[in-house]
Amino acid sequence: MVKSYLIFAIIAAVLCLLFAQSHAFSVELYDQKHFKGQSTTVEVNRGCADVPDEWDDLASSILPKDCIIIYKHPDCQGPRVRLEPFTFGSAYLKEINFEDKISSISPCNVQSTPAPKTVTKS
Ligand SMILES: [Ca+2]
Numbered sequence: 001m002v003k004s005y006l007i008f009a010i011i012a013a014v015l016c017l018l019f020a021q022s023h024a025f026s027v028e029l030y031d032q033k034h035f036k037g038q039s040t041t042v043e044v045n046r047g048c049a050d051v052p053d054e055w056d057d058l059a060s061s062i063l064p065k066d067c068i069i070i071y072k073h074p075d076c077q078g079p080r081v082r083l084e085p086f087t088f089g090s091a092y093l094k095e096i097n098f099e100d101k102i103s104s105i106s107p108c109n110v111q112s113t114p115a116p117k118t119v120t121k122s
Contacts, residue, residue, distance in 0.1 A: 025066045027105055029059040033092040036061075044068060048076040048106040059102045061091050067108035074103045082108060 027044055029051065031037040037060075042049050051059070062070065064085050072078040081096055083089070089096035 025064075025107070027065070027068055028063040029055055029102070030061045030063070031055075031058055033060045033094070033099075035063055035091065042105055044105050044107050047110040048104055050074045050104045051102055056103050057100050060093055060099050062093065062102065063090065069106050069108055070098060070102045071104045071106070072098070072101045076104045076106045078103075 025043075025045055027042045028035070028039055029042060030039045040052060040055055042051055042055075050056075056074075062083065064083055067082065067084050069076070069080050069082050071080045081089070081098055089098070093099040093102070
């Protein structure tokens with residue numbers, strides 16, 4: 001009996017670790033297709049993250065460790081595409097019309113709404 005409790009505790013601990021990891025994940029960006037060339041890591045566990053300035057509109061492939069949404073504009077604005085790990089298009093963003101366009105990234109559960117259009121009177 002004691003042994004089965006121990007095994008259960010170990011399984012529970014492993015599941016906790018996996019769960020914690022899935023909520024703190026990063027995204028690898030590459031300046032060439034098929035995950036080649038220069039790369040950088042963007043942490044997206046705190047919600048919307050702008051890519052570094054030197055990587056703005058540059059990535060040609062992207063390797064998310066969890067479901068993410070990529071955006072054409074900073075602050076998670078503009079046209080967006082949802083990407084699961086190893087989704088079609090992530091190895092070559094040109095195939096989903098997103099090559100050299102990513103400006104920000106968010107996890108799938110933190111999708112931001114488009115900013116309301118401001119009407120300026122002349
Ligand atoms: Ca952009």
